[in-house]
Amino acid sequence: MIFKQRSEPLELVLYRLLNARMDFSENDKKHFWAISKGYEGEVRSDIWLLNLTDHWIVLHDLLLEYNQSIFQIDTLILAYEKVYPLDVKNFEGDYVVKDDKWYNPAGVLQKNPLHQLERCETLFNKLLHELGYHFTIESYLIFNNPEFHLYIPSKHPAIIFPTQLNRFLKKLNSGPIKLHKKYFQLATQLADLHIIESPYPKLPPYNFETLKKGITCLNCSTFLTDETLICKKCGCIEEAEEAILRSVNEFSLLFPDKKITVDNIYDWCGSIKSKKAIRRVLTKNFVLLGKARASHYVKQ
Numbered sequence: 417m418i419f420k421q422r423s424e425p426l427e428l429v430l431y432r433l434l435n436a437r438m439d440f441s442e443n444d445k446k447h448f449w450a451i452s453k454g455y456e457g458e459v460r461s462d463i464w465l466l467n468l469t470d471h472w473i474v475l476h477d478l479l480l481e482y483n484q485s486i487f488q489i490d491t492l493i494l495a496y497e498k499v500y501p502l503d504v505k506n507f508e509g510d511y512v513v514k515d516d517k518w519y520n521p522a523g524v525l526q527k528n529p530l531h532q533l534e535r536c537e538t539l540f541n542k543l544l545h546e547l548g549y550h551f552t553i554e555s556y557l558i559f560n561n562p563e564f565h566l567y568i569p570s571k572h573p574a575i576i577f578p579t580q581l582n583r584f585l586k587k588l589n590s591g592p593i594k595l596h597k598k599y600f601q602l603a604t605q606l607a608d609l610h611i612i613e614s615p616y617p618k619l620p621p622y623n624f625e626t627l628k629k630g631i632t633c634l635n636c637s638t639f640l641t642d643e644t645l646i647c648k649k650c651g652c653i654e655e656a657e658e659a660i661l662r663s664v665n666e667f668s669l670l671f672p673d674k675k676i677t678v679d680n681i682y683d684w685c686g687s688i689k690s691k692k693a694i695r696r697v698l699t700k701n702f703v704l705l706g707k708a709r710a711s712h713y714v715k716q
């Protein structure tokens with residue numbers, strides 16, 4: 417059973433919103449690409465793991481801490497007397513391992529994912545002991561992009577290649593099933609220990625004045641240039657109220673400290689020419705607080 421679901425990381429959502437409204441530096445572009453790719457691989461892995469027998473406990477996306485060291489587990493499977501932390505990699509193309517060093521298809525040296533896996537296992541082992549559990553930990557590096565190939569001098573038991581995914585799952589499914597209260601207790605403890613980090617310090621610098629204003633297409637993020645709200649690129653049509661509410665949500669995500677006011681949302685939406693329409697949508701869907709210049713809207 418899925419005990420803890422994965423949701424799209426807020427950092428990725430914010431990067432996507434910013435990408436439509438500002439020019440990224442090369443580093444920001446690379447980071448945006450890397451987190452999109454990572455999430456895509458994790459989602460693919462989650463779908464694959466739906467084939468796991470329902471008797472196992474699965475926790476997705478855990479950010480934990482032991483002794484002030486933070487570590488991430490993409491997916492954790494709790495089985496009988498054994499736990500499997502999985503690190504999912506959406507690598508694509510031909511990678512090479514030489515003298516314990518990993519190179520990407522462009523020949524650029526990468527962080528060794530096996531070292532990361534080892535670090536994570538060590539910290540997780542200590543955390544489990546501290547919580548009073550003495551399960552065997554078996555960590556795996558899951559490569560699930562069918563376009564991935566690794567030139568590695570010798571076999572490594574922790575690496576699962578795309579062509580081995582089915583067999584790996586079969587092996588897991590054949591394990592003994594005797595999960596009882598203790599396992600659910602551990603799952604609850606780990607889910608409670610999950611750290612939620614603010615993504616804001618990691619974002620490229622931006623402000624309200626410099627971001628491009630307007631309503632973007634729901635489907636393809638192109639700016640909608642006229643009030644009919646029909647996307648000229650993909651033909652997507654959205655009701656004005658829905659589009660305004662979506663824009664208010666984007667505004668609140670990007671500027672959590674700014675107040676939702678008619679003026680702010682009017683500036684933000686750009687292509688809506690009527691302030692009245694903005695006021696109507698805000699009044700209908702939000703609660704008005706304060707008076708005159710101090711008035712602003714909050715979620716109901």
Ligand SMILES: [Zn+2]
Binds near residue numbers: 649652
């Ligand atoms: Zn579109």
